[in-house]
Amino acid sequence: MKIAVLPGDGIGPEVTREAVRVLEALDLPGLTLFDGDVGGIAYKRHGHPLPLETLTMAKESDAVLFGAVGDPECDNLERSLRPEQAILGLRKELDLFANLRPAKVFEGLEHLSPLKPEIAKTLDLLIVRELTGDVYFGDKGEKVALDGSREGWDMMSYCETEVQRIALTAFRASRGRGDKHRVTSVDKANVLETSQVWRDSVKAAAVSHPDITLDHMYVDNAAMQIISNPAQFGVILTGNLFGDILSDLASAAVGSIGLLASASMGERRTAHGIFGLYEPIHGSAPDIAGEGKANPMATILSAAMMLRHSFGMEAEAARIDAAVGKALSDGIHGGDLGGDYGTQAIGDAVLERL
Ligand code: IPM
Ligand code: MG
Numbered sequence: 001m002k003i004a005v006l007p008g009d010g011i012g013p014e015v016t017r018e019a020v021r022v023l024e025a026l027d028l029p030g031l032t033l034f035d036g037d038v039g040g041i042a043y044k045r046h047g048h049p050l051p052l053e054t055l056t057m058a059k060e061s062d063a064v065l066f067g068a069v070g071d072p073e074c075d076n077l078e079r080s081l082r083p084e085q086a087i088l089g090l091r092k093e094l095d096l097f098a099n100l101r102p103a104k105v106f107e108g109l110e111h112l113s114p115l116k117p118e119i120a121k122t123l124d125l126l127i128v129r130e131l132t133g134d135v136y137f138g139d140k141g142e143k144v145a146l147d148g149s150r151e152g153w154d155m156m157s158y159c160e161t162e163v164q165r166i167a168l169t170a171f172r173a174s175r176g177r178g179d180k181h182r183v184t185s186v187d188k189a190n191v192l193e194t195s196q197v198w199r200d201s202v203k204a205a206a207v208s209h210p211d212i213t214l215d216h217m218y219v220d221n222a223a224m225q226i227i228s229n230p231a232q233f234g235v236i237l238t239g240n241l242f243g244d245i246l247s248d249l250a251s252a253a254v255g256s257i258g259l260l261a262s263a264s265m266g267e268r269r270t271a272h273g274i275f276g277l278y279e280p281i282h283g284s285a286p287d288i289a290g291e292g293k294a295n296p297m298a299t300i301l302s303a304a305m306m307l308r309h310s311f312g313m314e315a316e317a318a319r320i321d322a323a324v325g326k327a328l329s330d331g332i333h334g335g336d337l338g339g340d341y342g343t344q345a346i347g348d349a350v351l352e353r354l
Contacts, residue, residue, distance in 0.1 A: 001031050001272055001311060004061040006054065008039040009083055010284025011294035012067025018296035018347030019065060019303040025351055026316055034061065039083035039284070040071025049086040055093055058277075062270040063310040064090070065303060066279035072286050091131050096264040096277055097162070098169040099129040099243065103250035103260060108329045112255030112337055115227065122231035123253055126177060128170040129243025131264055133162045136240045156194045158239065163201035170237035171209045182213045182234035186222045186242055198239060219246070226250055247281055257282045258295035258336035261302035263309050276310045278302040292342045295334030297324050300350055323353040
């Protein structure tokens with residue numbers, strides 16, 4: 001089992017280190033970890049945020065454990081050399097079109113959510129975000145507007161086949177959750193042509209899945225509903241841009257972005273399961289980088305998702321989830337949760353419980 005570990009920038013290396021300790025503690029036979037550079041650090045060392053060597057390593061592995069990319073020192077580089085291009089490039093090159101972002105309030109931690117506890121405890125949803133299309137990957141550019149001012153433009157589009165494959169992922173994921181089999185497709189079909197094609201394609205895909213309860217919601221309403229009545233949601237199926245925004249919203253509702261893991265998957269099979277890239281949904285947090293303050297739990301939970309989805313190791317994944325849950329309920333809280341446990345202390349606490 002080959003895992004490419006790509007820590008990246010900012011707090012990436014700190015949080016990834018703790019997740020690696022957890023993986024190593026499981027003592028899984030045949031597990032080999034390889035390290036590679038991505039993001040701003042890769043630009044500084046190799047002149048590109050996604051060096052060929054790193055891309056090749058990722059392609060040859062069975063799964064990727066990713067930290068974070070983003071470095072204020074690189075903000076003025078031309079866009080193609082900025083750290084963010086590393087993660088966008090990996091998603092595209094590896095055809096990781098399906099991004100799974102579960103958001104659930106941990107039992108006993110309702111008080112950490114900015115929502116009222118009785119609402120917070122009903123939040124248990126999965127965002128299935130399309131990851132390789134939409135306005136993220138359309139043509140883009142800058143031109144001179146008619147009045148002589150600068151004009152930026154980005155092309156948004158989805159084709160039927162792109163929508164249908166992510167819709168099928170959402171339907172499958174909904175079954176796996178064993179809950180209400182409810183999928184809410186989120187779009188902006190009252191305004192955007194892209195969304196009209198999206199909505200019609202999702203409906204067409206649903207015809208052969210009668211066990212799924214499918215409904216459709218505009219993205220502005222969805223933002224409001226996630227906060228005011230989260231209990232209604234099982235799986236939220238949405239495009240790249242809306243999914244980016246709604247997943248941060250959902251993580252804030254959980255109480256901290258430092259707790260949310262994610263899986264990005266495609267269709268490539270390996271000898272062990274399905275290839276995937278696993279990353280915390282938070283970014284590189286340059287303001288606290290190197291201070292040992294970041295909460296590594298989201299990355300540790302991402303490693304659990306990796307064992308579950310790419311290696312079929314449900315029992316080991318559940319052990320990690322339980323250890324993190326226990327640490328949280330025992331009061332092991334990082335600064336993001338108003339506590340004073342540092343990165344390594346949180347890693348130690350999770351290991352002890354594991
Ligand atoms: C995310 C991040 C990325 C995105 C950035 C870093 C390019 O915000 O994974 O949600 O926009 O997809
Ligand atoms: Mg984001």
